Amino acid sequence: MSSSQVERQVKDIFGERARFSEIDRACYSYDAMGVSTLPDGVVFPEKEQEIRDFLKLADQIRLPVIPRGAGSGFTGGSVPVRGGIILSLERMNRIVDIDEENMTVKVMPGVVLDLLKSEVKGVGLFYPPDPASLEFCTIGGNIAECAGGPSGFKYGVTKDYVLSLRNVLPTGKVLVTGVDTLKGVVGYNLTGLIVGSEGTLSVVTEATLRLIPYPESFSTILGGFATTEEASLAVNRIIQAGIIPAAIEIMDSSAVECVREFGGVDLHEGVGCYLLIELDGPEEGVRASSRKLSDTLSRNGVVVIESATDSEGREKLWSLRRAISPSLLKVNPKKLNEDITVPRTGLPAMMRKIRELSERKGIPIVTFGHAGDGNIHVNVMIDDAIPWQVEEAEKIVREIFSLTVEMGGTISGEHGVGLAKKPYIGIELNEEQIFIMKRIKHLFDPNNILNPHKIFP
Numbered sequence: 001m002s003s004s005q006v007e008r009q010v011k012d013i014f015g016e017r018a019r020f021s022e023i024d025r026a027c028y029s030y031d032a033m034g035v036s037t038l039p040d041g042v043v044f045p046e047k048e049q050e051i052r053d054f055l056k057l058a059d060q061i062r063l064p065v066i067p068r069g070a071g072s073g074f075t076g077g078s079v080p081v082r083g084g085i086i087l088s089l090e091r092m093n094r095i096v097d098i099d100e101e102n103m104t105v106k107v108m109p110g111v112v113l114d115l116l117k118s119e120v121k122g123v124g125l126f127y128p129p130d131p132a133s134l135e136f137c138t139i140g141g142n143i144a145e146c147a148g149g150p151s152g153f154k155y156g157v158t159k160d161y162v163l164s165l166r167n168v169l170p171t172g173k174v175l176v177t178g179v180d181t182l183k184g185v186v187g188y189n190l191t192g193l194i195v196g197s198e199g200t201l202s203v204v205t206e207a208t209l210r211l212i213p214y215p216e217s218f219s220t221i222l223g224g225f226a227t228t229e230e231a232s233l234a235v236n237r238i239i240q241a242g243i244i245p246a247a248i249e250i251m252d253s254s255a256v257e258c259v260r261e262f263g264g265v266d267l268h269e270g271v272g273c274y275l276l277i278e279l280d281g282p283e284e285g286v287r288a289s290s291r292k293l294s295d296t297l298s299r300n301g302v303v304v305i306e307s308a309t310d311s312e313g314r315e316k317l318w319s320l321r322r323a324i325s326p327s328l329l330k331v332n333p334k335k336l337n338e339d340i341t342v343p344r345t346g347l348p349a350m351m352r353k354i355r356e357l358s359e360r361k362g363i364p365i366v367t368f369g370h371a372g373d374g375n376i377h378v379n380v381m382i383d384d385a386i387p388w389q390v391e392e393a394e395k396i397v398r399e400i401f402s403l404t405v406e407m408g409g410t411i412s413g414e415h416g417v418g419l420a421k422k423p424y425i426g427i428e429l430n431e432e433q434i435f436i437m438k439r440i441k442h443l444f445d446p447n448n449i450l451n452p453h454k455i456f457p
Contacts, residue, residue, distance in 0.1 A: 001061050003040070010043060010085065013053050017044040017091075028086040031071040031078045032133075033420055039066065039080035046091050048168065048205040055203065056172030058085070058449050065170075066451050067199035069109065069141025072133040074337050075418030077145065077198045081453045087203065089140050095119055096206065103211040104163065104180060109140025109204050125211040128155035131414070132325075140204050146196035148414035150247035150278070153372025157414065159195045161210045167194060167202035170445040180208045193440070198416050199451040201444040215246075215280035219290045220314040222306040223297045224271035228252040228355070230301040231273040232348040235371045238277070239344070241296045243289055249276040250371035252351055254358070255324050258366055262327030265320050268304045275371065276321050278314075324368050331364045332381040336393055338421075340404040341413035344374040353403055354378060361392050375413040401427045417455045425457060 011018045019025075020041040030036040045051045058065045064084025071078055080086060093110035100123050107116060113134045117127050130149035131137060137147070143165070148157040164178030178184065178191035194201055225231040228250075235248055251259075253272040260267050275297075279289050286309075294305055308314045328335055342350045351367060354376075358365040369377040380396050382389040401411045401424050411428050412421055425434070438456055441448075 006061065006063065007041065009057055010041065010054065013050055013057070014043045014045065017046070019043070028068065028071070028088060029080065031073045031076060033074055033076040033079070033418070035076050035079050035419065037079055037081050038083070039086045040083045042086040042088055044088050044091050048166070048174070051087070051168045051203055051205060052172045052174070054087070055168055055170055059170050059172065059447055062447055063449060064452050065449055067140070067144070067203050069138035069144065070112075070133070070136050072137045072141065073145055073418065074339075074415045075412075075420040077416055077418035077451070077454060079419060081419065089138065089203075092205065093138075098123060098125070100125065102180075103213075105209050105211055107139050107207055107209065109138060109143070109207070111139045113137050113139060113142060120211055121214055124214050126214040127161065127209060127211055129158050129161065139207060139209075143195050143204055143207060144197065144199045145416040146414065148370070148375065150249055150370050152370060152375065152414070153248060154244055154246045159192060162191055162195050162207055163210055164208040165191050165194055165204050166206040167204055169202050170447065170450045175202060178208070182210065196416070198418060198454055200441055200454055201450065203450070217281065217283040217286045217309070218314065219279045219286050219307060219309045220317045221277045221279070221290065221293055222317045222320065223275045223277065223302045224268050224304040225273045225275070225301055226270060226303055228273040228351050229348050231275050232351050232371065234275060234297060234300040234302070235347060236345055237300045238293065238296055241292060243293050243296065245277045245293075245372060246280045247276070247278040247370070248372035249321050249369070250274070251276070251321065251324060251368045252355075254355075254364065254366040255368040258327040258330060259320060259323045261330050262323060265323045267320075270303050274320065276317060321368070324366070328366060328379055328381060331366065332383050334382050334384045336380040336382070336397055337415075338378040338380070338397060338400065338411070339369070339375060339413045339415045340378060340400060340409055340411055341373065341375045342404055342407045342409035344372070346407045346409070347371060347374055347376070350376065350403070350407060354400065357396060357399060361396055363389060363392055363396060365396070373413070374409065398424060398427070419454065422455060422457055425455065
């Protein structure tokens with residue numbers, strides 16, 4: 001079938017919501033990874049039936065289809081590496097129903113996470129997952145990547161809140177998975193299989209999500225330490241003391257130096273690493289935990305402690321954490337952004353090994369992340385105009401991944417695999433695991449039209 005015939009058939013389904021101009025194609029050719037490949041077109045469904053009709057057509061003519069949320073992913077998961085049509089779900093953005101009594105919400109995949117959190121908060125409920133892109137990322141993308149965030153230690157990640165899904169398979173058939181109850185063990189957990197599958201198995205058209213009561217009170221504590229080792233050791237001491245924060249963020253010496261050079265944020269003398277800790281819950285419980293936390297930090301090498309319970313004060317403390325990403329460009333123009341996760345007790349050793357690797361290779365590596373669950377964002381900073389740095393960066397990433405797996409960790413805590421980590425997947429998964437996963441992909445998508453050439457080498 002010629003390209004003009006394909007365009008006509010696609011326009012028969014979507015009308016003016018099927019776009020084939022170079023400008024429209026360019027706007028949907030990349031994600032936050034920064035790699036760009038032009039698709040053959042972009043479509044904007046508003047109804048499930050349109051997706052069914054389109055996928056049925058695509059399957060018949062072997063047309064690649066790449067589902068896309070907001071394009072905020074860091075691993076190239078929505079990049080159309082071999083052409084095809086971008087299936088942008090941004091117009092399927094309705095919150096279908098908030099069930100206050102059962103504490104659930106039904107949403108379409110294009111709903112922006114921050115809007116969802118705001119809407120359910122208005123009725124006293126809480127949807128905890130909080131990736132950094134929450135102001136623009138969508139629920140469909142969160143489900144595709146099993147998004148996490150700082151709150152993951154206490155509250156879990158996206159997979160812990162998805163009760164059921166309505167999906168369209170690559171053949172155009174509808175598959176409903178899961179149940180709208182907290183318990184349900186009839187048959188295999190197909191919902192859990194689809195969450196985190198990076199848009200390679202199905203297109204989610206509706207999700208039922210679990211909610212919890214909104215916390216009554218919050219307190220934010222910033223603890224400064226002389227060294228990264230002392231701070232990372234303190235993380236384990238906090239948990240051992242029976243304190244379960246909503247978030248424990250770590251900013252090592254490399255991140256602190258970036259922020260110091262960037263300016264605009266108050267830093268303390270003699271501090272080489274910060275822990276940013278958020279407590280939430282009943283007001284009296286938060287006060288008691290805050291006192292216990294301050295005492296624990298004081299006995300474990302803290303140099304300075306700041307705390308705040310009001311929204312303005314808490315926002316000021318969080319501004320230090322938010323200043324890291326924009327400050328990175330002061331180091332070098334390009335970053336390789338990885339998100340390894342190790343057992344929490346291995347955090348001090350992993351942070352030390354990364355620093356030693358940076359010194360040995362002569363390339364800056366800035367680390368920060370979600371210390372409560374051992375999820376470290378490792379940013380290898382290079383000038384991609386210098387060939388030796390590009391070559392060394394790949395070796396650094398491979399060595400970090402190998403160290404991570406040796407420590408019982410994973411090469412991707414919340415960013416997925418996509419394109420970026422596809423060459424390294426064999427470091428973590430063996431041949432049998434990859435074979436079974438490929439068979440599952442084939443069972444869902446026998447003609448390999450849905451987000452092809454992702455995850456597996």
